[in-house]
Amino acid sequence: MAEMNQKRIFRYIPLIPVAAILASVLFSPSCANTTEAPKGGPKDTIPPVITRIVPPPGTVDLPVKGTQIAFTFNEYVTVKEPKGIYLSPPQTKSPKFRIKGRSVIVYFEEDLLPNTTYTLDISGAIADNNEGNMFPGFTTVFSTGHTIDSMFVCGTVRNCTDLKPIAGATVLLYKDASDSAVFLKRPFASSRTDAWGYFSVRNIQDTSYRIYALVDANGNNMYDPDEDRIAFLDTAFIPKRVVRDSLPELMKYDPKDTLLCQSRQNDFVLNVFREKPSKQMIVNSKRLSDRSCYITFMAPGARIDSLWFQGYPSSRVITEFNIQEDSLLLWLNVQRRMPDTLNLMVKYHKTDTLGVLKPFTEKVPIYVEGKAPSRTERKKVTHTDTICPLKIVSSPETVEQVGFAIEFDFPPILGYFDSLSLVSVNPRQQEAVEDFTIERDSLNLRRYVITPKNKLMPGYDYKFKVPHRIFQDINGYWNDSTQTKITLPNDESLSTLVLDLRNVGHKYIVDLLDEARKSVLRTYTIEKDTQLLFPYLKAAKYSIRITEDTNRNGIVDSGNLLEHRQPESVIFMTFNGSESINIPERSEIVQEVDFSSLFRN
Template identity: 30%
Template sequence: MMPDRTKWLLYARNFILTAFAAAFILSCANIARPTGGPIDTTPPVFVKSNPKPNQLNFNKNKIEIEFDEIIQVDKPTEKVIVSPAQKNMPQIQTSGRKVIVELQDSLIPNTTYTIDFSDAISDNNERNPLYNFSFSFATGNSIDTLQIGGILLNAENLEPVTGMLVGLHSNLNDSAFTKTPMQRIAKSDAYGRFSIKNIGAGTYRIYGLNDANRDYKFDNPSEDIAFMDSTVTPTVEMVMHADTIWADSMTIDTIKMVTLPHFYPNNIILKVFNEQFKSRYLEKFERTNRNRFSLIFSAPDDSLPVLTPLNFQQEDWAIVEKNQTNDTLLYWIKDSLIYNMDTLLFTADYKRTDSLRQLTPFKDTLNLVFRERKKPVRKSKKDKKDEDQAPEIEFMKISPQFSSIVNIYDKLNFAFDQPVDSIKEESLKLEIKVDTVWTPVNDYTFFQDSLMHRIFSLKTKWKPGGEYRVSLDSLASVSIYGNPSNRLSQSFKVKTVEEYSNFYIETLGIKDSAFVELLNSSDQPVRKSPVKDGGAEFIYVDPGTYYIRLVKDRNGNGKFDTGNFAEKRQPEEVFYYPTSIDLKANWDVEQTWDVYALPLDKQKPLDITKNKPKDEKKDDSQNDNKEEGPVYSNRPSGAITPRSQGSYR
């Protein structure tokens, strides 16, 4: 008989072996969820193709390209570009690891073909895009290998322009761009960059085109375009580079020198613009009120239409309000005998765009009908009693278009709801509070807007920090319909000087014929100042963060003007200060800006660049070429001074 201690050890051993076996069986029977590995971040890798890359004497329309993993092609009709330009859209499809391209046009003999996929190809799982992938072959005994590259920028705001065609013409005549398709083409990527590959030796004209009708030529004046004044000649240079072979992640195995081709020019900047062509026609006319009607045209003009009445005779029958471009017009009919007519007939003589896209005289007939809808109202005894009394006066409404806090440089605008026939300026009172007493201010001007006749403005030199009151007596003005104005009184305060910042920027390289704009975070101008004696000055600026844009104003009209291809006129030049400017209350800021120090594609701050890839990150490399912004310390390129310590210019 075994001792008790020995029995207990045998039982314990058998129990452990049994538990281990059960655990092993269960682990084999249950399929565990894989823990997974690192996320795939690499794009697909080219494996093989038919034809081979850069194959000569290939004469088939079907091209197959295979990668190391299952792929997909995103928006092939938009992103994939074939050179030479194809009249018929190629058929592009995927099959597992392959992308298959079938060209629908007949192949041209002795020609280099390029299929530019841009970033359309990506792996099927993680969607890692394969950037700048292109495939080439030739139908003849040689293949063209030169390249050029650059970037497309919106001429007015230096935004990168994505998805736009860039093409070459060996025909250097300007008419080639408007009459024949571009020969070698590419499309700008998400950063606005482009690369035209497989170019033959020679001299070319380069163009950008937002091709609305897919004919690869500029035959629609509403299309966005870009062109260079000079020609481009592609070249290549073989440059020595150090090629490092790593034994592992920490150890260098070998460094050897290799020769690689560099293609030029690779820094072309094309400025995209629209000629702002719009067909002009009478878009809408309507009479929503008995005493007025409106005409709306589809495009601006430098003159007003001539309306000739057909069912009444009177010359000075209306007051016309218009906008600055003469495409929105409001006619206020003066005479009640005329506006009480349900139907008004006119002949309208105006300029309209013809089939040749030229403005030509045109005569139209306008039938303006107004039918007032009246609801039946049951009159009570009180209503009948009120009819025996004198009717209440219908006042003309006045709306002050300013708040209770006014800027030092502001004018006061008043909007009347009807055209004013007369106004007694002596009934207008402007007062300032001195201690506790309202004191009259007599040094001001009161004038009517030249376009919107119902707007009147009051302008004076405001006392900083002053408290004012403006009032207009009742019956001080009368509308063309005999309605008097009611009494108006409104108080307001003017900001103090200490609430503002002053800013001066010296524009190196720019002397005159330019203006500078202060922009908000939405890239919209809030203030504008002309460049005088090499700089622009902004007085009484509200504190905040601003950005700066400069426009070389060729014609001195104070606004950006677009280009015109037929006139060989480029759009006006635009520049951006590369960082933001922080303006603080009661501080004077001076800054120096070398306008030409950076290329255009490096100027616009990333913070206000709208057209950028969603995964764009502000890494250090993007800021290497940007100047430091002004800081609150002494620095050579600018100065910021609290107003209590120094005086402004």
Template identity: 30%
Template structure:
């Protein structure tokens, strides 16, 4: 009996141990820590659930706006992005109170006006930064709320790219001076695609002007800001399908209206500089103060913009003066914006360095010529060869420029040098370099003698005539040209002009000897026929000249040129 009892005790012990082992194996599996999934990510923006005043309500006369959302929010760049129409002189002061945004109004609101608050994407939720895109809040201080709209697109007049954040200003009068002096009646801003929509407008016609409002004063600062304008008044419309199409406006910068002399200098003994605020209208005259009748004592070289002028002194007696007193006669804009004759006394000083003082004027050193001939590429027929001098030439002797045809062992005919019509330091000549032939060009001393009587150093260049089979050609059949057009071959990114041609009326424009690669074509509708693009003038109601960039479904604007290949394209300048 005792043995049997012991066996029962042992069985209970084994059962207990087995149960404990089972539980130990079971519980770790059940107690394993797993991160909570938390559900799907929040991708929804905040929702406006209440407001004071109610959205699109009437007869509001309060001094605070309260916007309540369904979740906590965090405004982002609210002061920069918030736009109020009609514009307020003082920006509202924002306060964030949990799920509420309070805007304290510092201005007294106009009576019987519909106010629109454009928030863009400034209102976002606190956790995931989800924005309310194009959030607009409106109310009226009168008995009715206006509901009409006016839509449009603004592009850069020269690049045709959309202009973002342009301020669109609407007026209910046609006076041209309004953008300079008066806050607009309504405003809107363009998005990244250059599109705008002015909402809550009255059933009337509006003058529409757009600017890049750099100082946020809602006024046009001529010469400092871009401008676009529509040529006639525009009627606001409903948002239904029968509404007029969106207007298109092209933005440009005007030439500075004021003409003043902004500075002058004498960086070299033989060089004077005059800095004007714009290309000087009616020209100018500069005279030594003791020789007012003296003429032709300087040579003018304008910069690319034409407002900074370099005057090279060609009179050695005047150049030797360390202090040169002069009288400048030009036209200056007065306080009433009138262009009137002006007479200024200018004192040009030259401070000679020790190195310059030690130079013996009787031992003139030769100067180096710069040539447009590429060092590692073949030259193209009838593309001018240019020589650029450090100073303008006093005399030129083209007989000192010799070209040897080494392939045929002959001397080529003398070149005919032509002076550049703008830059007095540039001379060029044309030559039909023959394919596959090697030339040796030799420029001897005294080919060019500059205004300080220095002559050029010897210049030797080896030239190979270009093989047309290594280049491509491009012919453009251009139609829709009323007067003239400037056709420009650009690099792939349209940052550099490779070559330019003038088209007179509808015509074929051919570019040859194009290096294989990718290009674009820009076409300027040259309405005044001066061979360049001209900007607009707001007060004179002159729009900038139209610019087109060739494109089609196949090329998307980028044209591939292959060696020994002729490409033909067609393009029409549409009204």
């Protein structure tokens, strides 16, 4: 019976008045001496229980100097995670602690603020000495003034791209409505999220606030754009709920208790993102080969007026930006021997000391890494050193959607595309020449996409061949012949998912992911009503992510705090209440999706 009582306390301990906790301990059978290892019997799996708090929760008129809070437990404990001891409003220095007997005494190196309500949370910080059973947590409240503030706000913090909850994020409330407050000041009140990304900022004033969430890299409770990720609410709000210990939103639940943890309501859901840097400059460069290198910029959208290598005409430079335009690949289309150091001259818009973008010409020396090869080593040339390297990329599961691709290591400067061939072989081993289209990737000048014109047939083999010496790259080398063979999957156990998309108002990115949301298996970009086909799926659970591509650039864009711009909206489709769809063997599942209701605010 005593064990059952203590298990109940483990689940609901923050809601039970300290006097009731003390009574449950006093009237239960006494335990063995917890300073010694048990002599036998079942392993202790019950977490510590608080028996006394001094001063008691709700104490007012505490001194600003020298205040300390003592938590006494029913057994000897240790502080396993000091960061779990969290004071709100936070101070410059984190709370300190010492252990005395069965008590953890928390004290503060700085004076408290006058006439201020404080909460001190010890969730995820304390474990028993012997077995390491974690104490689920407790939040005590006290004040240096005459009253205790009584309002609270709660919600969930998630990652903006996969919508997974973020544990240990810091939620900050500011009465200062200026945009600069989160950069320069510590908050009026704050809290940390639990394992479910859930937070409650309790015992706050009935007034207007701005709310933010930080993945706070250095733990200073202020926003550092170079290190932290952030979420924010567009408008100020006034809390509407009053603290009552019986509310599920204020309870400390066992994180493994899914039903109870998910039963808590949200006032807000905050989606965390990493801001794009605002300062622009060249931050890195690297020589990749004799004739190739790259440079990277601090911020995306780099504006380059001109660039050239000293001693070479700018017309001989081939460039390729990535889609964010913060990384630039360069090749020097010159066949003579290259020096160990190439001096790249870049005229671009750089951020000056006043934070203003101004034209600036920068010299970037790019060196050969390691020891330069000797004359003897340069004479040791193998066949692979004198060919134009390329590969054919294809997959039986996706060839119908994305075709074949030829990917070069170096930009080709000469190519006889008419010599490429695609041949089908039917089950009777009869060959036929297939027509196809060729298109260079708009984002990668070294990648060409080959798309068959006719529908590919199950049971047929498709041979795509690149003959010998039809491509020459900037090094002056020709390619070896290579080919690949693709056969559409004919495993009868495979399944198909069809998404019937309706009321598509503008551009969206639709991704098929594994259940863990770690790998993108298929991707479509859509702009109108259509049916998306996902064939050849193994029996498993999958997730469907839909991103609203507001600026139509084909990528998921981050937000910006000072511009009050949220990251582009992402949702995961739900199937009978679940955010994953179970695809059984040998099935075709058709799912209708009404886009007019997906992204309603």
